Amino acid sequence: MSSDQNLSADVVIVGSGVAGSSIANELARAGISVVVLEAGPRVDRQHFVDNFRNLENKPSYQGPFPSTPWAEHPPNQITPNKYLHTSGPNAEAYQQVYLRMMGGTTWHWAGCAWRYLPSDFELKTRYGQGRDWALKYDDLEPFYYQAEVMMGVCGPDPKVEDLGSPRKQPYPMEALPISYAAQQFRKLISEKTPYRVVHEPQARNTKPYDGRPTCEGHNNCMPICPIGAMYNGGYSVYHAEAAGAKFVPNAVVYKIERDSANKKVTAVHYYDPDKGSHRVTGKYFVIAAHCIETAKLLLVSADEQSPDGIANSSGHVGRNMMDHTGVQVTFISGDKALWPGRGPLETNVIDNFRDGDWRGDRGAYLVHMVDDNQVDFATQLAISKGYVGRDLEEQIRYLASHTVRLFSHNEALPDPDNRLTLSTTHKDALGIPHPDVYYKLPEYTVRSCEHTRGLFKNLIGLMHGTDEQWTPGYFPQDHPSGSTIMGVDPKDSVVDGHCRTHDHENLFIASSSVFSTVGTGNITLTVAALALRVADTLKKELLHA
Amino acid sequence: MPDFKTVFWSFLIGGTVLGGLSGHAARAADVDQDVMNRGAYLATAADCIACHTKPGGTPFAGGLKIATPMGDIISTNITPDADHGIGKYSEHDFEQALRRGKRRDGENLYPVMPYVSYAGMTDQDIHALYVWFMNGVKPVAETPPATQLSFPSNIRLTLSGWNMLAGSEKQETGDSATYDKLRRGKYLATALEHCGTCHTPRNVMLMEKSDEFLAGSPVAGWYAPNITPSKTGGIGDWNEDDVVQYLRTGRVKGKSQAAGPMGEAVEHSTSHLTDADLHALAAFVLQVKPIDDTADHQPRDAFGKANDIPDLRSGELTRIDNLSHKNPENLFDANCAACHEQNGAGTADQYAPSLYKNSVVGAGRPDNLIMTILTGVNRKTADGHASMPAFGSTSDVQRLDDEEVASLVNYVSKTFGSGTYQVTADQVAQVRKEHTQH
Numbered sequence A: 001m002s003s004d005q006n007l008s009a010d011v012v013i014v015g016s017g018v019a020g021s022s023i024a025n026e027l028a029r030a031g032i033s034v035v036v037l038e039a040g041p042r043v044d045r046q047h048f049v050d051n052f053r054n055l056e057n058k059p060s061y062q063g064p065f066p067s068t069p070w071a072e073h074p075p076n077q078i079t080p081n082k083y084l085h086t087s088g089p090n091a092e093a094y095q096q097v098y099l100r101m102m103g104g105t106t107w108h109w110a111g112c113a114w115r116y117l118p119s120d121f122e123l124k125t126r127y128g129q130g131r132d133w134a135l136k137y138d139d140l141e142p143f144y145y146q147a148e149v150m151m152g153v154c155g156p157d158p159k160v161e162d163l164g165s166p167r168k169q170p171y172p173m174e175a176l177p178i179s180y181a182a183q184q185f186r187k188l189i190s191e192k193t194p195y196r197v198v199h200e201p202q203a204r205n206t207k208p209y210d211g212r213p214t215c216e217g218h219n220n221c222m223p224i225c226p227i228g229a230m231y232n233g234g235y236s237v238y239h240a241e242a243a244g245a246k247f248v249p250n251a252v253v254y255k256i257e258r259d260s261a262n263k264k265v266t267a268v269h270y271y272d273p274d275k276g277s278h279r280v281t282g283k284y285f286v287i288a289a290h291c292i293e294t295a296k297l298l299l300v301s302a303d304e305q306s307p308d309g310i311a312n313s314s315g316h317v318g319r320n321m322m323d324h325t326g327v328q329v330t331f332i333s334g335d336k337a338l339w340p341g342r343g344p345l346e347t348n349v350i351d352n353f354r355d356g357d358w359r360g361d362r363g364a365y366l367v368h369m370v371d372d373n374q375v376d377f378a379t380q381l382a383i384s385k386g387y388v389g390r391d392l393e394e395q396i397r398y399l400a401s402h403t404v405r406l407f408s409h410n411e412a413l414p415d416p417d418n419r420l421t422l423s424t425t426h427k428d429a430l431g432i433p434h435p436d437v438y439y440k441l442p443e444y445t446v447r448s449c450e451h452t453r454g455l456f457k458n459l460i461g462l463m464h465g466t467d468e469q470w471t472p473g474y475f476p477q478d479h480p481s482g483s484t485i486m487g488v489d490p491k492d493s494v495v496d497g498h499c500r501t502h503d504h505e506n507l508f509i510a511s512s513s514v515f516s517t518v519g520t521g522n523i524t525l526t527v528a529a530l531a532l533r534v535a536d537t538l539k540k541e542l543l544h545a
Numbered sequence B: 001m002p003d004f005k006t007v008f009w010s011f012l013i014g015g016t017v018l019g020g021l022s023g024h025a026a027r028a029a030d031v032d033q034d035v036m037n038r039g040a041y042l043a044t045a046a047d048c049i050a051c052h053t054k055p056g057g058t059p060f061a062g063g064l065k066i067a068t069p070m071g072d073i074i075s076t077n078i079t080p081d082a083d084h085g086i087g088k089y090s091e092h093d094f095e096q097a098l099r100r101g102k103r104r105d106g107e108n109l110y111p112v113m114p115y116v117s118y119a120g121m122t123d124q125d126i127h128a129l130y131v132w133f134m135n136g137v138k139p140v141a142e143t144p145p146a147t148q149l150s151f152p153s154n155i156r157l158t159l160s161g162w163n164m165l166a167g168s169e170k171q172e173t174g175d176s177a178t179y180d181k182l183r184r185g186k187y188l189a190t191a192l193e194h195c196g197t198c199h200t201p202r203n204v205m206l207m208e209k210s211d212e213f214l215a216g217s218p219v220a221g222w223y224a225p226n227i228t229p230s231k232t233g234g235i236g237d238w239n240e241d242d243v244v245q246y247l248r249t250g251r252v253k254g255k256s257q258a259a260g261p262m263g264e265a266v267e268h269s270t271s272h273l274t275d276a277d278l279h280a281l282a283a284f285v286l287q288v289k290p291i292d293d294t295a296d297h298q299p300r301d302a303f304g305k306a307n308d309i310p311d312l313r314s315g316e317l318t319r320i321d322n323l324s325h326k327n328p329e330n331l332f333d334a335n336c337a338a339c340h341e342q343n344g345a346g347t348a349d350q351y352a353p354s355l356y357k358n359s360v361v362g363a364g365r366p367d368n369l370i371m372t373i374l375t376g377v378n379r380k381t382a383d384g385h386a387s388m389p390a391f392g393s394t395s396d397v398q399r400l401d402d403e404e405v406a407s408l409v410n411y412v413s414k415t416f417g418s419g420t421y422q423v424t425a426d427q428v429a430q431v432r433k434e435h436t437q438h
Helices: A016-029 A043-052 A104-108 A125-128 A137-151 A180-192 A232-243 A291-300 A377-382 A389-402 A443-462 A522-542 B006-015 B023-030 B035-046 B048-052 B091-100 B123-136 B160-166 B179-192 B195-200 B240-249 B259-267 B273-284 B329-337 B368-374 B402-416 B425-433
Strands: A009-013 A034-037 A085-087 A197-199 A247-249 A252-260 A267-272 A277-287 A329-334 A348-350 A367-370 A401-410 A419-427 A431-438 A466-470 A507-510 B066-070 B071-074 B218-219 B220-223 B377-381 B385-389
Touching: A016 A034, A016 A137, A016 A232, A016 A522, A034 A232, A034 A277, A043 A104, A043 B329, A085 A232, A085 A419, A104 B240, A180 A348, A180 A367, A252 A277, A252 A291, A252 B218, A252 B329, A267 B329, A277 A522, A291 A419, A291 A431, A329 A443, A367 A443, A367 A522, A377 A389, A377 A401, A389 A401, A389 A507, A389 B240, A401 A443, A507 B273, B023 B066, B035 B048, B035 B123, B035 B179, B091 B123, B179 B273, B195 B218, B220 B259, B220 B368, B240 B259, B240 B273, B259 B368, B259 B377, B329 B402, B368 B402, B368 B425, B402 B425
Parallel strands: A009 A034, A009 A277, A034 A247, A085 A431, A277 A507
Antiparallel strands: A197 A348, A252 A267, A267 A277, A329 A401, A329 A466, A348 A367, A367 A401, A419 A431, B066 B071, B218 B220, B377 B385
16 A cells, blocks of 8 residues: 555546536636646657657557556557457447557547538437437537637638538637648548538647747647647646646546445546555546546446446446547549648548438448658558569559548447446456457448548549449548446436436546547547536535535 | 738737727827827837736736846836826826936836837837727736835945946937838837847846847846847858748747747737838847857757657656656656657747757857746637647646756656756756746
């Protein structure tokens, strides 16, 4: 046992990604004492940039982030995986990657900062599918804006380009300029299809913002923005610390202690890297440890009082695992050169299929035309075609400038059978079981993906495409969600509309794990908005108690 | 001669807040608008706002902490509030403060207030400034904390002796708007912009050395460099248009860019001057006595060339918790090269400037390179928002420790600049402690 037996705070937060760090920052600024327990280490940018330079496989998003043995994260998206073990008919489609360290996975996101549509919160009511959330879009709107200001989100003027999520305030920054490749794509879609390409809202600076510079288009947002133009949770950790929050790195929480009535959490216990155990007490507790790790922690903490795990009287902890599992194709355009790879990775989206009456039958989706550098793909293709010498060089140049990559986010549904459990065969260095996930793509999502394939084939035809390479099966999007699902009924959900667990009145969850359905937009902004709403609830309860 | 009206509006747009909408505007309506406009322009040219506004504070309400060799001096509220500002000042009181450093109650002002420079202002301009401060500035009812100096600097009486010894600008006469180019330039440089307050070295009594006008002097961790037309130590290789562009935008590609206090002076003052005034000021500065610098043996903006760093790829990845110090070239590669390019050439449009042919890197002293790395660049003009993130201890982008900053400064100087100094981590620590919150 350890020396800091007395570590205690009004609010104890587990996890320092965008959710945990933004709550910590808000509370600390309001004068509330906060401890943030982060399983992984304190980190900085320069070492990741260095690792990125040394990385052979540049498209490997996890590559520059070799994890610590006490807080392992998936080393890659390959099955079988050394950490996240997946099974089921679509096991490969649930190879999610994420980062366990200060700031969390926002170190290698692409900054896509979508608000959900009002309909995304009412799928059951409107379309008879899935579930309704225990809150409405309007409940979240002010927190969406707060999250956009915190991160520094740029986006289009809603009067010019309405993205379907009503706004009371303009975006904090003007939309990104559209790259040359995106301009060509936008022109094609508007001239030859009934669809449209919109500016993607991005947590990325289009002017100097919050002491960080304007995006310079280095084109490697994933795996690492080299200049800090893109938001990551590490900034909120810094801001929280400056406001007085205590940040404890390398603190792997493994046990959640409750009172004798099992109604209130009294402490969490964590291991340091040498497996010394420490106890941290508080008035409120927030688990903000990422969808997979949050469910894992609740299950690992099972004891005599709660043999199925903490907050799990419904039996839904670890169930309803969702993602934006999608479809991906890369091909060579037969039209003019596009020269992708000049600007941020993801800036433009076809948003026509985010909502519609057909949602009663098949899932919604959105399409990214990815603006990443294609030299790697072009080189492999040119070599496979047998080019050598000067011809090879010319082919690489031609193919790299004509490559188009499209992928989709397709809406999943909460299915209790899609389930995270604790591995019975693999444990980490501290003896904590690895996560196992069973995954079968819901038919609703399969039908959505089929529709997307049809659209992609049309687009390939319109661009006189050749050499199409489809990612086999389905394409994981690293947007895991649903493992501690939100609902009004404690019998079939884990948290209520304020992300408070039904079972324990002072335990909150801030993560995509609370999502009741997953919509189509990237999940991060909604995670941040929900987290800021949790902070608001805690402030009200602590300051007006 | 200056088009005061145009400038007055650009001044407003530039973000300086005036009284405007209160009962105050009614008072303003009674006064001569030409005099008001002239006063507003003069206040900009004299850069009153630079010291009399704290970061994020209301214009002219004071509260800025100014580090001096005597200790920290806190600027006062010079809005026309009767109790907290200068609302009770008569024009005579105002003139005495500006030209003689005398407060209304007869006490001496600390000479961080550049009254030795403002002494050169004409009566007509003092009047315009007074009218504008009393009618055009919004009164603010707050008193900044008092300056607390230790003995003997806290005895303001001792300043009377200093004032006698220090001398001051000779008072100009007539209508300053009608001066010929060089006279107008001298008036701007000395009586208004008070360039010498920072750029002229001071003697042991902290008085400006009149025989070394504009020859360079330390200021709050930075170094206000030699801007005499010396071919080696100064800006003898600049022409009038270069100087005008620098004062208007804060930068001349392939030569120099303003950060720190000069960035603020450009943002708040010189970028708002008329073309004619900028040319007058430039012409005057370029004909002062050239003073060769003992540290600089060639123009500081003439050093270096593109210099590719070797291929640093080792193929080795470090674990995420390994935050050990890197080699200087790796530090440069991971922190600087993304914007300034691996060979130091900067971006094609020079938004991120080249590191060679750059006065900050070529200077014989490391002050400005250290301060730029620790505090960044943040300069807004009509030309755009120049921004470099800070790499100090409050940076969100990257926090470098003293050893890393020293290593980087030495590497950049050696690779792209004069390479004439070796900075130690202790030196960086001292600068960080004394001059930054970073």
